[in-house]
Amino acid sequence: MRISILLFAVLTLANCASAPSGDAEALAEHQKINDPGEPTNRFIFKFNQGLDAVIIKPVTSFYRIFPEVLRTGVHNFLNNLKTPVVLINDILQGEAERAGDTVMRFLINTTVGVAGFRDQAADWGFEPHEEDFGQTLATWGVGEGPYIMLPLFGPSNPRDAIGKFVDFFLDPINWWAENSDNDWVPLTRTIIGGIDTRDQLWDVLDDLEKSSIDFYAAIRSLYRQRRNDDISNGTGSKDNETPNFSGDLELADPDDQPSNKSSGKDAGPKK
């Protein structure tokens, strides 16, 4: 963790270096991409890809020998363990209904769902949802800051990285482990959690890598859009609106814009 903080410092310093001057459009683009440490980030991304190829992917492919039912069980179990952190963040965001869902899910899945291996609650209408302190900070109005690629942990930004750090300390399971000298618990959980995440993303990442011409940029865009979707709880916040066609990186010729063609008198079929 100390290393990641150091990394922020380095990347934030690198911030000032590469902003283009003079061209207003180039500057707007630079700000929109908001990845001042891109060369460093790309280097770390390459490192992560290497790590994935050498360790994470082989281990996960071994894990994938197990039937899907079992892997889903593990996934559900890990999700159930996240309950305290999700609940705390539900409350910090003032989401009473979602907090209620989280409690109900825990009660149902821990008992009927056999210690969390079965997501019975979802079948009964209590759908799972994610919350973390990064999202809480976002709802409190904290901006994401520049994009950063963390070694091993992957895409992030200062807000979400701090969020991860805080979530670790919010988690009563970690307090318990600390106080009872069971340090292996958080460690094991992190490792299995990592394998589970890689398993869940197996097809998505494979597909994306094959179909992208700049995998790094595709991941960067996906990460931001997914986070915005999570923050708005899937309702589509202002940041997450599908882009307006006359937005930032505007086309030179307005007649070329699809939205303009259909505006005004053509706004719908006449009945």
Added chain:
Amino acid sequence: MKNFHRGAIAALFGLALSIIVPISQAKADGFTDGAQKFIGALAIRAESSLLVEGISISERQVRFRKLMMESFDLSGVGKWVLGRYWRRASGIERKLYLKLFEDFIIATYTKRFKAYTNSKLQINATTSRRSSAFVNTQINRKSGKPIRIVWRVNYSDGRYQIIDIVVEGVSWIQTQRSEFVSVIRNRGGKVSGLIDALSKKIADLKSSAS
């Protein structure tokens, strides 16, 4: 506070809208209804022609291309994705790029659609904003949460055209734009760099498919 603002703004807009002639409201309803029906019809067509098992990859590509050309504003999207670099591109580059963009989309998405074989699209609700209708749908799977998909539809040249697909909050054109702009930036701001990368990718995809 945020909610208060939203409420106030919504009220203002509501007031403004009620003053504008009611005809535009009727028109807007016709537009959203039409867009929703358009997506519904497209889903049925896709189910019967595309999302079936036992057809070859090349046949799937042919059918997919036909469906794409008829339902998507591919050239509009292609231009938008290029952003400010569209202006910098020469006439030949523009032509070449738009053709490659089409091939690229067909090549990458044919495989993706195969994953949805035998799944049903459920249409939920349609909203409109500016000149676009947003058709909210979901794909229900055997296990796991349903996948949320929003289709952004415009009406132009006398027909409905899809200009974006937003899957679980991830916009297709947004992602494509970030990627393409990144490629251009890393190749000295030249559109020709993107054209090279695209043709190479399409060749790779073709050789791995056959």
